[in-house]
Amino acid sequence: MGADYTFYPTTNVLESKEETEFRSEVRQWVLEKVYPEADRVEHEKLFPRHLFKEMGDRGYLRVLFPKSIGGTEKGIKYGIILADEISWCMRALTAALDCSIFCSIPIxxxxxxxxxxxxxxxxxxxxxxGAIGMTEPGAGSDLIGSMRTVAKKDANGDYIINGEKRFITNGSEADIISLWALTDTSVAGHVGMSCFIVEKDFEGLEIVRDFNLMGVYGLKNTYMRLNNLKVPKKNLLGKEGMGTKILLDELDSERTLAAAGSCGLARRAIEIAAQHANKRVQFKKPIRYFEKISFDIADMAIKLEAARNLTYQAACTIDAGLDASKIGAIAKVFASDIAFECTHKALQMCGGLGYMKGEWDEASGKYLLPNGSQAYVTERIFRGARLSSIVAGTNEILRYLIQREVFNEMQLRKPAESDNWGD
Structure with missing residues (x-):
């Protein structure tokens, strides 16, 4: 990023003065500490654990927690600012941060x-x-109905858990895991599921491998086996059978932070596209003067602003203590869709330069183009944006949940076949 790099404005009249000041502080930290390491994290697939400690030292991780346990009670609005600013240059850190936070919220x-x-x-x-131990080989979107991991009590009242967990973000790096399992297999999953706090050193927790992902390098996404995993009874979260309630309670916040991360990716895409269009000359004029290019940039800006406002609305709803299940899902779906669209358009607009990863230069710790300038990151953010429509609930399952809420809010009963459709 050269000295002439220009940022797309993030001014939002909905943000308070304190929130805007927090954004400025986080951005300065991102530029000084996170951005310089982004290429190396990508190149070495390095989990950025040390940046968690820096965020902790700066108090950034305290914003979602009550003062009684060392937090600042700032709320999810501060969380979305953090996710937006970090995703601008290191999606892996945001994804890891989200999962660590949402391991702790149920606790x-x-x-x-x-x-x-x-x-x-x-x-x-x-x-x-932290990590969230939900997904299994046979249980993704239908987690509650298809879970196979089982927890049984031993003679001492402690739990022995057997099963498999897949696609567990932070899994191999996690110190603690909020893990879901069935404690009663004789009833439906939504009644028989419970949640446990699992420490990394508990006997029977086997980290099998980390998956090789398409993008978001630096993120550890893990397959683990639970081979007679021994969990003390004191590590049951809440009571037996509360697993579904605990699960649903944290999803709204998770989806809202995921939406904010998508906004950060889309913002980076707009910045790259606009600056490239302003300096790239074809047919004797900058390509920004071609209607297709300029209208694409306009559409990117329109959709980013809409995504931002949806995300902020979801955050305000959560901070007000209201049900954010629909607006959280809407924000996540829309923001992830437009992140993919914006990164795709930016890559296309940059042409061959946009498709290039560049060559790794150890001295600078950067990917460079043949002329020695820093490579564009369009291919990287494009790959990162593709993940956004999968995590925190696929966009397909969320669209199903959204439409269901619409019909419920309008008190429209689902017609049965006996209603003689069309007659």
Whole structure:
């Protein structure tokens, strides 16, 4: 990024003065500490654990937590600012941060005093990393109905858990995992599912491997086996059978932060596209003067602003203590869709330069083009944006949930075949 790099404005009249100041502070930190390492994280597929500690030292990880446990109670609005600014240059860090936070939110809301005191200070300080143990080989979108991981009590009342977990973000790096399993297989999954706090050193937790992902290098996405995993009874979160309630409680916040991360990717795409269009000359004029190019940039800006406002609305709804299931899903779907669209258009607009990864230069720690200038990151953010429509609930399942809420809100009963359709 050269000295002449220009940022797309993030001014939002909905943000308070304090929130805007927080954004400026985070952006300065991102430019000084995160951006210089982005290429190396990509090249070495390096998990950026040390940046968690820096965020903890700066107090950034405290914003979602109550003062009683060392937080600042700023709310999810501060969380979306953090996710937006970091995703601008390192999507892997945002994805890892989201999962670490959402490992801890169930503990904050449903944990005992002992569990809260033991596990949350490490997350807030950045010393510990969290993961969410939900997805299984046969249980993705239908997690509640298809889960096969089972927890049974032993003679001492502790739990022995057997099963497999797949696509667990932070899995191989996590110090603690909020893990879901069936404690009662004789009833439906939504009744028989429970949540446990699992430490990385618990006997029976096997980290099999990290997956080789299409993008978001630096993120650890893990396959793990639970081979008679021994979990003390004191590590049951809430009560048996509360797993579904705990799961649904954290999803709205997770989806809202995911939406903010998508906004950061889209913003970077607009910046790259606009600056390239302004300096790239074809047919004796900058390509910004071609209607197709200029209208694409206009559409990118329109959709980014809409995504931002949806994300902020979802955050405000959560901070107000209201049900954000629909608006959180809407924000996540729309923002991830436009992130993919914006990164795709930016790559296309930049042509061959946009498709190039560049050559790794160890001295500078950067990917460089043949002329020695820093490579564009369009292919990287394009790959990163593709993940956004999958995580935190696929956009297909979220669209199903959204339409269901629409019909429910309008009190429209689902017609049965006995209603003689069309007669």
């Amino acid at each position: 904050m809301r449903f944990g005992s005093e002992e569990q809260i005191k033991k596990y949350l200070p490490g997350i807030i300080s950045g010393e510990s990393i």
